[in-house]
Amino acid sequence: MEKRYFFGVDVGTQGARIVLVDQLGELVASEAQKFELLDTFRQEQSPLIWWTKTMEMLSSLTAELPTWVDKSDICAISVTSTSGTIIPLDKQNRPIHDALMYSDPRSAAQGERCQEIAKRYVKHGYTGFNASSGISKMCWFVDTFPERVDDIALWIHASDYIVGQLSGNYHTTDYTNVLKSGYDLETLEWPSFVCEELGLKRSWLQDVVPSGTVVGTLLPHLATALGLGEIAVVVGMTDGCATQMASGAVKPGDWNTTIGTTLVIKGVTKKNVIDPSGTVYSHRHPEGYWMPGGASNTGADWITIDFSDDLESLTIAAEALIPTGELAWPLRQEGERYPIMAPQARGFMPEGISRELLFAANLEGVAFIERLAYEMIEALSGEHVRAVYSAGGGSNSDVWLAMRASILNVPVYKCKEASGAFGAAIMAASHTYYDSLIAAAAAMTTIEKEVLPNPRLQPMYAQQYQCFKNKLKDLNYI
Structure with missing residues (x-):
């Protein structure tokens, strides 16, 4: 060739x-x-x-x-x-x-x-x-x-x-x-x-x-x-859109979560997603679809700030501790913008627990915010999230990927190369070598890892997630 x-x-x-x-x-x-x-x-x-x-x-x-x-x-x-x-x-x-x-x-x-x-x-x-x-x-x-x-x-x-x-x-x-x-x-x-x-x-x-x-x-x-x-x-x-392209999430029903400093969610729907609150906004897909999503102030910055010194050992420990049953939200700044619009919001964490347990609970807290975002998307669009393509530094943790798949209750795919620069290269090829973005992404992206929901973890996480939502309600954030 x-x-x-x-x-x-x-x-x-x-x-x-x-x-x-x-x-x-x-x-x-x-x-x-x-x-x-x-x-x-x-x-x-x-x-x-x-x-x-x-x-x-x-x-x-x-x-x-x-x-x-x-x-x-x-x-x-x-x-x-x-x-x-x-x-x-x-x-x-x-x-x-x-x-x-x-x-x-x-x-x-x-x-x-x-x-x-x-x-x-x-x-x-x-x-x-x-x-x-x-x-x-x-x-x-x-x-x-x-x-x-x-x-x-x-x-x-x-x-x-x-x-x-x-x-x-x-x-x-x-x-x-x-x-x-x-x-x-x-x-x-x-x-x-x-x-x-x-x-x-x-x-x-x-x-x-x-x-x-x-x-x-x-x-x-x-x-x-x-x-x-x-x-x-x-x-x-x-x-954000370029990273979505690189992740392979380019067809209706495909969604991308990028966990870096912040958490960014973008996907593809057949219809424009109208959110009266302005929390979710939609880009226009080159093939006429829509790319709704939003950016959260919650992400992985807390790892860099508080847990980077012994990240490997904490990750090993987390695998044995989940589900933790604890409620944590590692929001490092005041205010959240997606999936909830709450300028007064502050993160929270349980007191009197080990460093290892807090680390695992924080991982869960980010995944709960991710699930809340997807629930909001489905309610606004009337369309179903079929799978989540993962990118960003957060996708490099196998423990986090497994946790997220069970909390979201959908397959999570990690692509081989999911960077903004790679997404730009896909765009460069989309109408110079291929005849569409969808065709270019299909040929140029490779799923490196598929993580399915764990039937053992799902019911426990469903209960813990509901408690997380109730906590946000009690704080008047949702």
């Missing part, structure tokens, strides 16, 4: 990664770089740093490819990055200000205003704007720097900047990036309130296409410098 290859680039908050994979999903090469960041990196970052590191990675990777890789067989490149991070460009496509990061809280007041106005105009689309939304940050910038407004020619998203640097096309973005910038994914247009009520100019807003669309080719001077041919540049994607 003739080989074809695809680049996937992931620009994260503190670093970037690039992979080169073939059309069957085999990893050929990878490269990673850390960013040198200021203390304010969660508010603002220089896009030039992202680009410099991306080019360093591309140069290093292409220079050290295995001898059996023919560079002329490299077909396409795509990019994933953080959702809600935006950059104002001038007429020469130069940033007039550093990127406003998704984690920048300064646009909270603008987020409330955007949400209030959007709810008057949008009946079935996304209106849950807040400080992490791109549209809120656009309004904040205009309010804060009125003297710079005339310099703005275009607002773009994080992955769009790298796509623009690669291809020269900064004016096109995809369905996933624009959700939090105000674009209506039902009508596939920028709604009138964005300009008429919020005062943003239509000329500042990008053209929007399905994820996986080819938007250009690698600029000639870059192709020459890297020794590459005329490879296609594919529109970018948000990191």
Whole structure:
């Protein structure tokens, strides 16, 4: 079989990664770089740093490819990055200000205003704007720097900047990036309130296409410098959606849970999932389906903070202690956003128990939040969760996988390679080598491990989960 290859680039908050994979999903090469960041990196970052590191990675990777890789067989490149991070460009496509990061809280007041106005105009689309939304940050910038407004020619998203640097096309973005910038994914247009009520100019807003669309080719001077041919540049994607692609959860009924610092759940449904509370929101699938989900403040950060020193021994101990019968919720910050919207929420843990038992109970607590999220999804969508594809650092624990399968009562699949960069590579292949995202994911993802619910654990966990829900009710969180 003739080989074809695809680049996937992931620009994260503190670093970037690039992979080169073939059309069957085999990893050929990878490269990673850390960013040198200021203390304010969660508010603002220089896009030039992202680009410099991306080019360093591309140069290093292409220079050290295995001898059996023919560079002329490299077909396409795509990019994933953080959702809600935006950059104002001038007429020469130069940033007039550093990127406003998704984690920048300064646009909270603008987020409330955007949400209030959007709810008057949008009946079935996304209106849950807040400080992490791109549209809120656009309004904040205009309010804060009125003297710079005339310099703005275009607002773009994080992955769009790298796509623009690669291809020269900064004016096109995809369905996933624009959700939090105000674009209506039902009508596939920028709604009138964005300009008429919020005062943003239509000329500042990008053209929007399905994820996986080819938007250009690698600029000639870059192709020459890297020794590459005329490879296609594919529109970018948000990191959560890219990880979902890499996990293999791309068909209706498929769901992905990524457990990293936070817990992110995304899936595929035939119909748009409408959540009046705004807790669940839906991206548009390239094939016309919907990709609902949400991001929790609960995740695995508590492991890094409190249990990393003896993680291996704690994991061995946990296997013998479950089900624990204890109620723990390792929420490390005040407030939860998904599957419950409770800004006053605080985590809880039992007192007077061993470190090993607390560790196991915390693992269960995250899985209970995951189950609550899926119950909410099923109630809103009327569709059934058939299986959960797992990604993130949390998927590396066999004990946690087994626990989650029994608590969720569905099979849990761990894919061989489930990173944002790998998801970007799948997007790069989806309409350059394959004819759809579903076809590309089917060919390029591999299930490394299948974990089924344990009949012995299921009834005990069903009872413990109900006690967990009752505890949340008693605390007025649900």
